Structure formats: structure tokens, C-alpha cells
Amino acid sequence: MDTNTRPNRRLRCAVYTRKSTEEGLDMEFNSLDAQREACEAYIASQRSEGWACLRERYDDGGFSGGTLDRPALKQLIADVEDGLVDVIVVYKIDRLSRALMDFSKLVELFDRHGVTFVSVTQSFNTTTSMGRLTLNILLSFAQFEREVTAERIRDKVAASRKKGMWMGGFVPLGYDVVDRKLIVNEDEAAQVRRIFERFVEIGSATMLARELRREGTRNKQGTLIDKGYLYRLLKNRVYRGEAVHKGAAYPGEHDAIIDADLWDRAHAILQESPRKRAHNTRAQTPALLKGIIFSETGAAMTPTTTKKGPKLYRYYVSMDVIRNRDTGDETAPTRLSAGMVEEAVVTELRRILQTPEVVTQVLSALKTNTADISEADALGALHEFDTLWAQLFPAEQARIVQLLVRRITVTAAGLAVDIRREGIAGVIREMVAPREMEAAE
Numbered sequence: 001m002d003t004n005t006r007p008n009r010r011l012r013c014a015v016y017t018r019k020s021t022e023e024g025l026d027m028e029f030n031s032l033d034a035q036r037e038a039c040e041a042y043i044a045s046q047r048s049e050g051w052a053c054l055r056e057r058y059d060d061g062g063f064s065g066g067t068l069d070r071p072a073l074k075q076l077i078a079d080v081e082d083g084l085v086d087v088i089v090v091y092k093i094d095r096l097s098r099a100l101m102d103f104s105k106l107v108e109l110f111d112r113h114g115v116t117f118v119s120v121t122q123s124f125n126t127t128t129s130m131g132r133l134t135l136n137i138l139l140s141f142a143q144f145e146r147e148v149t150a151e152r153i154r155d156k157v158a159a160s161r162k163k164g165m166w167m168g169g170f171v172p173l174g175y176d177v178v179d180r181k182l183i184v185n186e187d188e189a190a191q192v193r194r195i196f197e198r199f200v201e202i203g204s205a206t207m208l209a210r211e212l213r214r215e216g217t218r219n220k221q222g223t224l225i226d227k228g229y230l231y232r233l234l235k236n237r238v239y240r241g242e243a244v245h246k247g248a249a250y251p252g253e254h255d256a257i258i259d260a261d262l263w264d265r266a267h268a269i270l271q272e273s274p275r276k277r278a279h280n281t282r283a284q285t286p287a288l289l290k291g292i293i294f295s296e297t298g299a300a301m302t303p304t305t306t307k308k309g310p311k312l313y314r315y316y317v318s319m320d321v322i323r324n325r326d327t328g329d330e331t332a333p334t335r336l337s338a339g340m341v342e343e344a345v346v347t348e349l350r351r352i353l354q355t356p357e358v359v360t361q362v363l364s365a366l367k368t369n370t371a372d373i374s375e376a377d378a379l380g381a382l383h384e385f386d387t388l389w390a391q392l393f394p395a396e397q398a399r400i401v402q403l404l405v406r407r408i409t410v411t412a413a414g415l416a417v418d419i420r421r422e423g424i425a426g427v428i429r430e431m432v433a434p435r436e437m438e439a440a441e
Contacts, residue, residue, distance in 0.1 A: 011050045011086040014058060015039040016076055018095045022062035032059045035091040042120040043089060051087065065098035068106075077106075080113050093119045101149075162250050165243065172238050173220045174257050182238070182254035189257045191217070192239060195230070196258055200265045205230050207394065214396075234266055287314070288342045288401045293408040295320060296332040301410065303338060314338035318410075331412040341415070348417045349404060350385050358424060365425035403427050 017035040024030050036057070043053045056079070058072040068074075073096075079085050088110065090096050096117075097103040110117055160167055166182045174192040175182040195212070202208050209227040217225050225233075233239075240263055241256030242249040258266075287303035294300055295318040302322065306313045318334040320327050327334070352358055359379070389397065403423045409416040 009050060010052050012084065013043045013051050013053050013087040013089050014056065014076060014079065014085045015043070015053060016058045016060075016072070016088060016090050016096060018060040018063060018065060018070070018072075020062070020064050025061045030061075032061055035095065038091050038120055039089045042118070054085070065094055065096070067099075068097065068102050077109065080110060080115050083113065085115055087116050087118060089118045089120060091119070092121055158245055162243075162245065163253075165253055171220060172236055173233065174239065175254065182252070184255050184257060188220075192233070192257050193262070195233065196239075196262050196266050199230075199234060200262065200269065203269050205234070234270060239263070287316075287338060288398050289316065289338075289345060289405075289408060290398075292402065292405050293341070293410065295327075295334060296409065296411050297327055299325070301334075301336070316341060332410050336410065341410075344415055345401070345405065345408060345417060346389070348415070349401075349419075352417075352419055353385055353424065354383065358421065361421060362425045400427055 015036050017032040017039075019025065019031045025032070036059075040053050043051045058076045060070040060072040063070040063073075076085070076088070080088075088096075093103070097106060107117060157167055166177065166180060168180075171177055171182075174185060174189040176185045177183070195208070195217075198211070199205065199208050202211075205227055209225060209230050212225045212230070219225055219229055237244050237249050238252070238254070239256065239258040240249075240260070241252050241254060243252040244250075289301075290303055291300070293316055297318075297320060299319045301316040301318050304315050304317050306315065315338055316336045318327075319325075321334045363379075389400075404420055404427055406418040406420045408418070
């Protein structure tokens with residue numbers, strides 16, 4: 001052969017053979033040998049193009065072409081992925097696979113690794129333009145087959161859901177799956193009913209989520225329940241004994257956990273706008289400073305509310321004003337916005353809790369009285385006061401303020417906050433609990 005016509009590189013050719021049954025494989029010259037002989041002859045005819053047959057044998061005797069679970073084929077794929085093969089040669093296309101979907105997957109795999117595919121008895125050779133055209137036609141049919149299969153699956157799922165059947169997915173809290181059916185888990189079902197009942201009582205998913213997290217309530221996957229999960233639980237019609245498909249509900253095969261009355265009351269609250277529900281929540285929030293805030297004359301300042309249209313305004317008003325007492329030349333405010341003064345007190349608490357003097361005092365008290373809280377946790381609670389405070393239920397926030405603050409005096413110069421320093425260590429001990437729950441989540 002003239003050196004000027006030699007190919008630039010040697011093409012390593014792997015011969016793949018397959019026979020569906022084991023019949024005749026014990027013969028001296030069997031069907032696999034015949035396939036290999038034809039393929040090797042074809043490769044020899046392409047020697048001028050640089051084709052060379054690999055000595056490795058990829059023979060699957062007694063394996064169906066309807067599956068890719070074949071030992072020799074797996075080895076061939078592994079060698080392709082390792083870059084050991086350039087051309088795959090088969091006697092007929094169906095020797096590689098009888099399933100069009102599987103065939104398209106194999107060709108896509110070969111294409112990713114720059115491997116061409118040849119059938120010696122059919123006009124199929126991906127090294128030529130006609131072979132690539134044939135491949136594209138086959139892949140189009142494969143895509144069509146995939147879409148038809150997907151439609152069949154969707155139709156089957158829809159028909160099954162209309163019959164109320166469980167079709168898999170995440171198992172809802174309150175149920176277990178037995179023989180592909182939802183069966184009520186009584187312990188979890190009681191937990192679900194309590195969540196619905198507490199939501200009806202409180203009317204706020206935010207407040208209920210905080211309460212559940214403080215109690216360590218966990219979902220089916222073992223993580224602490226958050227607000228997003230709570231909303232999904234409250235809206236899940238599975239608890240009404242229904243199966244839902246694309247927004248339409250059908251009677252399910254499983255038993256309901258929530259009765260119609262409790263479901264309707266919970267969803268009547270959910271249908272209210274978030275702003276209205278937040279307003280209702282604020283109206284139920286206890287006054288943080290009740291009983292500990294006083295005017296400069298010593299008169300208690302009591303929490304009051306005023307409604308203007310749909311809005312509710314909260315205030316702390318001096319009893320001197322309420323009872324029309326003469327306060328002389330007093331210049332201190334006698335009526336304060338509750339939100340403003342409460343925020344000011346919390347800000348002052350935040351500042352005091354981070355002073356070196358208080359930090360030292362708290363660490364000393366915890367070392368003396370508490371063995372189960374580390375110094376790192378205590379420092380974390382002091383420095384992450386805002387995060388821990390936000391996790392507390394409003395009633396708990398009010399209780400914490402009562403434990404930390406002895407008296408607040410409203411003066412013309414501002415607020416004078418008298419802190420109960422002896423109670424700070426105990427409060428920090430309580431506030432570490434939500435932080436530990438977050439770490440365990």
C-alpha cells in the first residue's frame with residue numbers, strides 16, 4: 001500500500017455478537033461464530049481505511065435483545081467509556097438491541113464518546129452521511145415512542161387517581177403505605193388532628209409553627225415542622241379521604257383523618273388574607289410590658305387599644321390620664337405607642353445582654369448552677385438574641401420580658417429600664433432550647 005494513501009490513524013473495531021437462546025452454542029461452529037466471521041470479513045475489507053479488529057470477544061449467548069442487562073454488552077460499554085473502541089460492528093442491528101428506546105440510548109452513548117456503529121448486513125453505517133440520516137430517522141421514532149409511553153403513563157395515573165388509588169410519592173404524616181394503599185397511623189393521625197385544632201384556635205400558621213418547633217414536633221421525614229410544611233399539611237386533601245389529580249379531588253380508597261367540620265373551619269381561616277390574619281394575631285398578642293411600665297409620677301401605664309377602620313392601634317396609657325388625675329407640671333409622655341416602646345425595651349435588653357459585665361455574670365452563674373449548657377452555647381444565645389427571640393411564641397416573649405425586667409419608668413428624657421440581673425442566666429438557659437432544636441434538624 002502506498003504510504004501516501006495510508007489512513008492517519010488506526011481504528012479499533014469491536015465485534016459484538018448475540019444469540020437469544022443457548023441452543024446450538026455447544027456446537028464447534030455456532031451462530032455467534034458465524035456472526036463474528038462475517039463482521040471480521042467486513043472489517044478486513046476496510047483495512048485500507050485503517051480498520052483493525054480487536055481480539056477481545058463481546059459475545060452474549062443466551063441473552064435476549066429486549067434488555068441491556070447483558071454481561072458482554074456491559075463490558076463493551078465500559079470499554080467504550082474508557083476510550084478503547086472506535087467502531088462497533090454487528091451482524092444485524094437487532095443483535096445490539098431489539099428495543100428502539102434502548103438502541104437510541106446506546107447510539108447516544110456511542111456518539112458522546114466518538115464511537116461509530118456499523119451493521120454489516122444492513123445499510124447502516126454512522127461513518128457515512130446516509131447512515132447518520134438513518135440514525136436520525138430511528139431516533140425520531142424513538143422520541144415518538146417515548147412520548148407515547150409518557151402519555152400512556154399519564155393516562156394510567158389519571159384513571160387510577162379518579163378511582164381514589166394511591167399512586168406513590170411522599171407518604172403524608174398520619175398514614176403508612178401497606179400493599180400500595182394508605183393506612184391510617186393512629187399515633188401520627190392524632191398529631192395531625194391536634195395541628196388542625198390548634199390552627200383553628202390560634203388562627204396563625206406562623207405562631208403555630210413556632211409552637212410546634214418548641215415542642216419538637218417532627219414531620220414524616222424526621223425534621224422539625226416549619227411554616228411551609230405546615231401550610232402544605234393544612235391544605236392536603238388526603239386528610240379528607242380524597243385523591244387529588246391536577247386540582248380535581250376524587251373519593252379516595254383510604255380513610256379520612258380530618259372531619260368535614262374541622263376542615264371547613266381551618267380553611268375558612270386560610271381563605272382570609274394574610275394581612276387580615278396577621279392583624280388578628282397581633283390583636284391576640286399579649287402586651288409585653290403589662291404590669292412593669294410606669295409613668296414618672298409612679299402611675300401604672302396600662303395597655304389599651306383603639307380601632308380606626310380596619311386597623312387596630314395599641315398603646316400604653318398612664319392611669320393618671322385614664323382617671324383624669326392632676327399631674328402638675330409633668331412633662332413625660334403619658335401615652336405611648338405600644339409597638340414603639342416594646343421595641344425600645346427589647347433593643348435595650350439586647351444591648352445589656354451583650355455587655356462584658358453581664359456576659360461574665362451569666363457564664364459564672366451557668367457554671368455554678370447548670371452542667372448541661374456549654375459556654376459556647378451560652379455565648380451563642382447572648383450574641384444571637386434576635387434569632388432566638390424571633391423563635392419564641394408571643395406569650396413566651398412576654399414571660400421572658402417579665403423575668404428580665406423589674407420596672408420601666410417613662411421620663412421626659414426617655415425610658416429607664418431596671419433589669420433583673422439575677423434572672424438573666426435562667427432566661428438564657430431557656431432560650432438555648434430552640435437553638436438546640438435547630439441544630440438537630
